[in-house]
Amino acid sequence: MTNDLIHATAAELAAKIHSGEVSSVEVTQAHLDRIAATDERVNAFLHVDTEGALAQARKVDEDVKAGKQVGPLAGVPLALKDVMTTEGVPTTVGSKILEGWLPPYDATVTRKLKEAGVVILGKTNMDEFAMGSSTENSAYGPTHNPWDLDRIPGGSGGGSSAALAAHQAPLAIGTDTGGSIRQPGAVTGTVGVKPTYGGVSRYGLVAFSSSLDQAGPCARTVLDAALLHEIIAGYDHMDSTSINAPVPPVVAAAREGLSGDLSGLRIGVVTQFSGEGYQQGVLRSFEAAVSQLKELGAEIADVSCPSFDYALPAYYLIAPSECSSNLARFDAMRYGLRVGDDGTRSTEEVMSLTREAGFGPEVKRRIMIGTYALSSGYYDAYYGSAQKVRTLITQDFAKAFENFDVLISPTTPTTAFKIGERANDPMAMYKADLCTIPANLAGTPAMSVPSGLSDEDGLPVGLQIMAPALQDHRMYRVAAAYEAARGAFGGPSL
Amino acid sequence: MPSISRDEVAHLAKLARLAVTEDELDLFAGQLDVILQSVATVGDIATADIPPTSHAVPLTNVFREDVVRPSLGQQQALSGAPEAEDGRFRVPRILGEEA
Numbered sequence: 001m002t003n004d005l006i007h008a009t010a011a012e013l014a015a016k017i018h019s020g021e022v023s024s025v026e027v028t029q030a031h032l033d034r035i036a037a038t039d040e041r042v043n044a045f046l047h048v049d050t051e052g053a054l055a056q057a058r059k060v061d062e063d064v065k066a067g068k069q070v071g072p073l074a075g076v077p078l079a080l081k082d083v084m085t086t087e088g089v090p091t092t093v094g095s096k097i098l099e100g101w102l103p104p105y106d107a108t109v110t111r112k113l114k115e116a117g118v119v120i121l122g123k124t125n126m127d128e129f130a131m132g133s134s135t136e137n138s139a140y141g142p143t144h145n146p147w148d149l150d151r152i153p154g155g156s157g158g159g160s161s162a163a164l165a166a167h168q169a170p171l172a173i174g175t176d177t178g179g180s181i182r183q184p185g186a187v188t189g190t191v192g193v194k195p196t197y198g199g200v201s202r203y204g205l206v207a208f209s210s211s212l213d214q215a216g217p218c219a220r221t222v223l224d225a226a227l228l229h230e231i232i233a234g235y236d237h238m239d240s241t242s243i244n245a246p247v248p249p250v251v252a253a254a255r256e257g258l259s260g261d262l263s264g265l266r267i268g269v270v271t272q273f274s275g276e277g278y279q280q281g282v283l284r285s286f287e288a289a290v291s292q293l294k295e296l297g298a299e300i301a302d303v304s305c306p307s308f309d310y311a312l313p314a315y316y317l318i319a320p321s322e323c324s325s326n327l328a329r330f331d332a333m334r335y336g337l338r339v340g341d342d343g344t345r346s347t348e349e350v351m352s353l354t355r356e357a358g359f360g361p362e363v364k365r366r367i368m369i370g371t372y373a374l375s376s377g378y379y380d381a382y383y384g385s386a387q388k389v390r391t392l393i394t395q396d397f398a399k400a401f402e403n404f405d406v407l408i409s410p411t412t413p414t415t416a417f418k419i420g421e422r423a424n425d426p427m428a429m430y431k432a433d434l435c436t437i438p439a440n441l442a443g444t445p446a447m448s449v450p451s452g453l454s455d456e457d458g459l460p461v462g463l464q465i466m467a468p469a470l471q472d473h474r475m476y477r478v479a480a481a482y483e484a485a486r487g488a489f490g491g492p493s494l
Numbered sequence: 495m496p497s498i499s500r501d502e503v504a505h506l507a508k509l510a511r512l513a514v515t516e517d518e519l520d521l522f523a524g525q526l527d528v529i530l531q532s533v534a535t536v537g538d539i540a541t542a543d544i545p546p547t548s549h550a551v552p553l554t555n556v557f558r559e560d561v562v563r564p565s566l567g568q569q570q571a572l573s574g575a576p577e578a579e580d581g582r583f584r585v586p587r588i589l590g591e592e593a
Contacts, residue, residue: 104570197550211549240556241549313533324510331511333585335574347586352513364514365522368506369529372498375509385536387546392539394547426525427532443550469550 005030006167010076010224013170017075018064024057024075028119031077035121035168038494043143044153044163046082047090048122053077060117072227072251074117079169081160082123083130084215085204086110093206094128094138094156097330097337097358107204108236109173109215116231121169124159128360129327130180130208132156133432134422137362142419145188146492147459151416154184154432160218161188166494171228172218177209178315179411179436181216182448186411186462189450189489191225191479192218194436196469197443198243201236209322210241212315212440222449222480226254229472245470253473257480263297265478268404272308273435279414281454285461286410289451292485293408293478303400303407307392308438314393315437316430317373317386324370327363330355365426394442401468406478409435411448411462435464445472449479452489460489498527 005013005027016022032050039045060075085091085103087110092098106114113120127137135143135158145153146166153162157174161184164172174181176194185192193216200215207213217228233247269290274283294300332338332354333347340353359367373382400407413434422429439446448462463482465475503523507514514522568581577584 101574104566104573237558241551241553243551307539310536310539313536316529316533317536328511332576333583336576338576341576341586343586345586347588348511349513350586352508352511355511356513356515359512361518361521364507364510364512364518365525365529367510367512368503368522368526369533371506371510372526372530381534381537382530384546385540386533387548388540388544389536390547391544394550426529441550 002030002033006034008170009221010073010170010219011227013076014073017060018070020064024060024119025054027075028053028057028077028121031121031169038166038168041144041149041494042146042162042166042168043141044079044124044159044166044168045122046092046094046125046140046159049089049120052089053119053121056114056117056119060119063117071116071231073171073231075119076171077119077121077169078113079122079124079160079163079172080110080113080120081157081172081174082126083175083206084110084173085206086120086123089123091123091206092140093130094126094140095358095360095363096139097354099337101336105204108201108238109232110204112232118171118231124157124163124172126159127156128363129206129323130156130175130177131323131362131366133179133183133429134419135159136419136423137360139360144419145416146494147189148416150418151459152187152419154187154416156180157184157218161185161190161192164188164190164218164220165492170220171224173215173232174218175205175213175215176440177212177319178440179433181218182411182436182446182462182464183432185218185448187416187460189460189491190218190220191222191447191449192216193225193229193447194439194445195229195233195472196243196445198241199233199247199445199472201239201242203236203238207326209319210326211322212319214440222257222476222483223254226250226476243470248470248472250473250476253477254480257477258484260481260484261297262293262478262481265298266404267293267298267300267478268303268400268407269300270308270407270409271302271304272306273409277413277431278410279454279456281456282410282412282414282461285451285454286463289463289482293482296481296485303404305396305400305438307389307396310389311393311437311441312430312434314386314389314441315433316369317382318390318441320366320370321373321383322370324367324374327367330358390441393438397438397442397444397468406474407466409464411435411464415454415457415459415461439466444469445475447475447479449483450489452486498523498530
């Protein structure tokens with residue numbers, strides 16, 4: 001029974017809970033038990049909120065018993081990335097600087113989940129301040145990939161994706177600044193979606209790079225991701241960059257896609273994302289996916305987006321620049337860590353000592369790169385040029401979408417690498433986000449759906465699907481059709 | 495592109511309010527140099543005629559109705575403070591050494 005509950009999809013669990021076949025408390029307890037049995041090895045969770053989860057589950061069960069109308073995912077457990085504030089529940093962002101902080105308010109995403117009756121199991125591990133591609137930058141130790149515990153689960157949302165792959169939760173929330181939802185999804189064999197920028201509120205999402213940060217759904221199936229997408233999306237007056245437009249009909253699109261017909265759909269293969277640096281098994285998995293999409297009726301052709309070759313350098317100027325400004329709020333005065341306040345030191349000295357002690361190496365590196373890129377004398381050559389590249393990337397997307405409904409590529413150049421393998425080589429680490437970054441810079445939606453396992457190492461590979469802004473439903477339709485055609489590809493033994 | 499010296503890293507750290515150690519200065523000087531040389535390639539295609547994009551969704555000022563809404567109370571706002579006194583944030587001295 002427990003085994004069935006942790007292997008079911010969120011949609012299946014919701015149906016069972018809402019029909020009274022099983023209680024949300026039973027479903028929640030099964031996942032809490034699974035976490036207890038496996039998380040010593042995986043380290044997906046930084047905090048498990050047993051009491052809060054069971055209280056929410058009991059409330060849903062009471063509503064179901066009373067015959068009340070409940071939301072489509074009410075009673076289903078979820079793992080929440082520790083970048084979202086949760087009132088009274090620890091929120092560390094993977095950093096020592098916020099260790100022990102209990103936020104006085106809920107993020108909009110957190111509030112929407114609670115109002116929808118979703119059961120928040122706890123907070124998941126992540127690269128500190130979402131800066132990283134492996135979750136090794138967490139101040140609380142790395143998360144391990146359930147497919148191979150010696151390997152990384154991707155990052156920055158490695159905890160959320162590992163929790164899905166380990167069947168600790170059927171749903172999770174991630175945030176994606178340069179690929180932090182899609183890349184972990186790819187290397188753990190799970191689905192990860194970065195919605196259109198502004199589609200999901202950033203209120204209460206601890207900021208890294210505000211013009212790029214975007215929260216989104218993570219799940220094991222495309223339909224589950226769509227159901228979660230519709231719960232968290234929508235205009236929010238608390239976020240001035242929130243888009244005031246209807247939420248794209250992603251659930252209907254996912255259901256339509258399950259019919260398996262993509263006749264007439266035009267798919268562009270981005271030629272920039274192959275060749276040197278790409279693992280052969282990843283490319284073969286991608287080619288197989290292209291063949292399957294053709295069999296489903298899609299028309300597929302190559303498309304060149306030359307500026308995408310400059311997306312990675314542009315990103316590693318824009319994101320650090322914004323982070324150097326955003327992280328100035330960690331000043332040791334209003335919340336978080338304070339170090340060295342012995343009565344003799346000035347505010348500025350205490351601030352510097354606190355930030356030195358509270359931030360890890362990658363965060364410091366990025367703050368200093370951003371400080372450099374924004375300094376007078378270098379601004380035009382670095383930050384200014386990066387913003388121009390951003391324009392070119394947006395133009396390349398627009399041109400490509402004149403001829404294609406969606407674009408595809410591998411999500412990542414390689415499968416999950418070994419923990420420690422790239423830890424001392426920042427540029428090698430940054431390359432994990434090569435294919436995912438353009439969509440962040442353009443603000444367009446993109447997702448990763450598993451394309452099975454690499455034939456050379458047996459590790460999961462992701463297929464990336466990209467769509468124009470506010471056309472999120474297009475990629476869900478393609479992903480659901482592909483997922484049905486692909487079939488099952490096994491799971492990690494844990 | 496200029497390579498980053500140890501002194502420049504020390505200056506950046508000071509600007510960024512990071513009391514970095516001597517060892518970190520050595521480490522970061524090397525790493526920042528590699529990273530900055532790599533990202534400097536944006537200059538290859540960023541010609542003068544291209545307008546910059548600061549944000550994917552072009553927005554000017556966003557306004558809302560000026561109505562009173564519930565917000566954090568004093569106690570909640572101070573709940574995470576490293577130190578508080580008389581309902582206020584308590585901070586170390588803010589004046590210079592001579593004061």
